[in-house]
Amino acid sequence: MITVGLTGGIGSGKTTVAKMFEALGVPVYIADHEAKRLMHTSQVIRKKLIKLFGEKAYLNNELNRPLLAEAIFNDRKLLQQMNAIVHPKVKAHFIKWKAKQKAPYVISEVAIVFENDTYKNYDYIITVTAPEQERISGVIARDHSTKEKVQAIINNQWKDAEKVKLSDYVISNTNMESTKKQVLQLHNLLLKNATSD
Missing domain, CATH: 1.10.720 (Transcription Termination Factor Rho, Rna-binding Domain; Chain A, Domain 1)
Structure with missing residues (x-):
């Protein structure tokens, strides 16, 4: 069974992407x-x-x-x-949760994998990216937060460009239809990888 880490900066839409994988029947673990x-x-x-x-x-x-x-x-x-x-x-x-799953691959949606060096624990890493301004305005609306607070969290996380370098796959989350297509393509690829392992 393949273990996939799904990550992305705050407000990038990783939870939305996780739900899309879940809708395709993939077991998803939300670490947060x-x-x-x-x-x-x-x-x-x-x-x-x-x-x-x-x-x-x-x-x-x-x-x-x-x-x-x-x-x-x-x-x-x-x-x-x-x-x-x-x-x-x-x-x-x-680890206990994964042992109970019966699927070719599982996803762990996790905010931080590069900053604490745990990305090496996964077979593949998917990073979700989105334009910073959209991320900030989305989080302000979602969490009733301030721009300053959201910016501070972003500053504490690695930049997208750094994450992308260490990722196996990247989902560019700019519009829903495009994101769905990328998820479906990746799902088929991961299923193929899981059966060939």
Whole structure:
């Protein structure tokens, strides 16, 4: 079974692309959803996040997202420390999830693979790209965020050009029809690769 990493900068449309693969019958693992779930349910993660961010990391038994977002906003080291707590647990969960799938290939939709060197864990990497201005306006509308905050997240991620160099495939997400066609072509190619392995 082939493992495909699906990545892209914030607002690039990787979740939209993931849903298109899912519609074609491909099992898709959304790493961000799992990370959020584990930050709520894992006592080990909870203790470590409280140690890193202080007692206010959780309020009324819920993860204090605004506090964490504010703390890591311009602090790359803190972001890396948080990822070092959460990512290994997500990886372990993904391995268990993958073992239960019955498909020629699976997709893991993950925001960061190049920045933390985990792209080597996948057989193939697909990077979704989109024009930066469209990404910014899309995220502002989706998350009710500010341009400054979205730009800070973009600045913390690798540039598309750097990601593309290390990717096996690129989906240029500029309009829905074109994106669907690219997904279908890639799906057929990955099915072929999976059966020839």
